[in-house]
């Protein structure tokens with residue numbers, strides 16, 4: 392099986408503070424990997440290394456065989472092939488939903504306005520929000536905004552999707568509408584790397600679970616192993632805390 | 637006070653040609669607007685460039701912009717004007733010097749000096765507003781834009797600047813008004829803008845109070861109209877669903 396995303400011995404420092412230590416893992420094509428761990432353990436930093444939103448000092452990251460850290464790599468092009476969904480949605484508030492969906496298709500992929508709108512609306516329909524096309528992000532609920540953000544990423548035809556706590560900023564009643572969209576994607580075979588604490592989602596759709604602590608990947612196993620008998624003490628503590636809810 | 641008010645003075649002949657005093661005020665207002673608008677265009681373009689530069693990761697560019705702001709904000713406007721009008725021309729190449737000092741009408745060379753001076757001075761202030769506006773945006777906005785494959789210029793053009801400029805309309809409105817108010821320094825190098833015409837009217841007619849009341853009134857109405865204009869602009873570009881968007 393070829394790895395769509397391959398991280399090898401990635402280390403990163405903020406000044407003298409080491410955020411990531413020797414992180415090695417991979418996400419195969421079509422695989423869904425959930426990354427969890429306590430706050431501040433480096434999950435966001437790790438996932439941002441995948442599309443070079445964060446530079447790293449040691450190790451290599453390959454996306455579809457292309458080295459992210461190589462200065463010769465065309466980063467905008469590489470990033471345009473990897474979708475990313477953020478905790479705080481990050482829709483562009485000054486653009487309508489349709490424009491949010493179309494802008495990168497037009498400016499980055501060079502698609503025509505008509506084509507970009509058509510594709511955008513197709514994915515908007517997929518996340519069940521076609522009726523909101525003319526609205527602005529500020530007029531939608533958090534859950535709706537996050538679904539638009541997913542549609543926006545999908546309309547770029549990504550080869551993989553990164554999610555950084557996509558439901559953490561949502562009111563409880565809106566979490567499921569977002570998880571449902573993500574579950575649908577996973578079932579269609581999208582390659583996904585998801586930072587999330589939604590263990591129900593992990594149980595349902597993850598192939599593997601990674602547990603991070605203080606910048607280290609301390610568990611990296613199948614979900615059966617992870618939920619069955621996580622070896623590390625920290626992972627056990629973390630799980631017992633999080634599963635109480 | 638034993639002052640004889642005479643509001644009819646504005647319609648009296650100045651004794652120069654067929655002009656009445658009101659004509660002087662109209663000419664003055666024309667110069668004031670001509671100075672302020674051109675200076676504002678310079679300030680807006682240069683200030684936006686500098687403001688963007690200050691937020692770039694490149695140390696040389698942001699350093700240059702900070703140096704510019706420090707220089708132009710910490711020297712009094714009037715000192716800057718005298719430098720531009722009396723000193724800078726002496727450093728021009730020979731041919732430009734004769735052109736500036738002899739070929740141009742005195743009013744034209746004064747106009748150029750004051751427009752350059754006010755434009756560059758205000759650019760430093762615009763720069764700081766633009767920088768503040770950009771820095772006020774969440775880091776996630778540029779992250780999201782980069783993540784979709786935007787290049788740095790595209791991130792500024794499509795994501796950061798459209799939002800930053802909307803945020804800073806209120807402080808930019810006061811900078812815009814300041815350019816009009818500050819344009820009165822031009823009277824000190826002999827440009828016959830509104831304040832200079834007012835002083836001249838006061839001297840010629842001896843109706844000092846009427847002249848300055850008129851000037852006050854014109855500046856006031858002018859600035860109120862500009863505020864209305866900017867309010868209209870703010871409304872035009874307001875985004876539905878955002879705070880301060882009047883719910884439209």
Ligand SMILES: Nc1ncnc2c1ncn2[C@@H]1O[C@H](COP(=O)(O)OP(=O)(O)O)[C@@H](O)[C@H]1O
Pocket residue numbers: 405410428429430431432433434435436437
């Ligand atoms: N720009 C930064 N400068 C310095 N330290 C940072 C920066 N960003 C994150 N960190 C630190 O790096 C660690 C990991 O952060 P993060 O990856 O956001 O953790 P997580 O997503 O797991 O909560 C935290 O201790 C955080 O304080």
Ligand SMILES: [Mg+2]
Pocket residue numbers: 434435436556
């Ligand atoms: Mg995080």
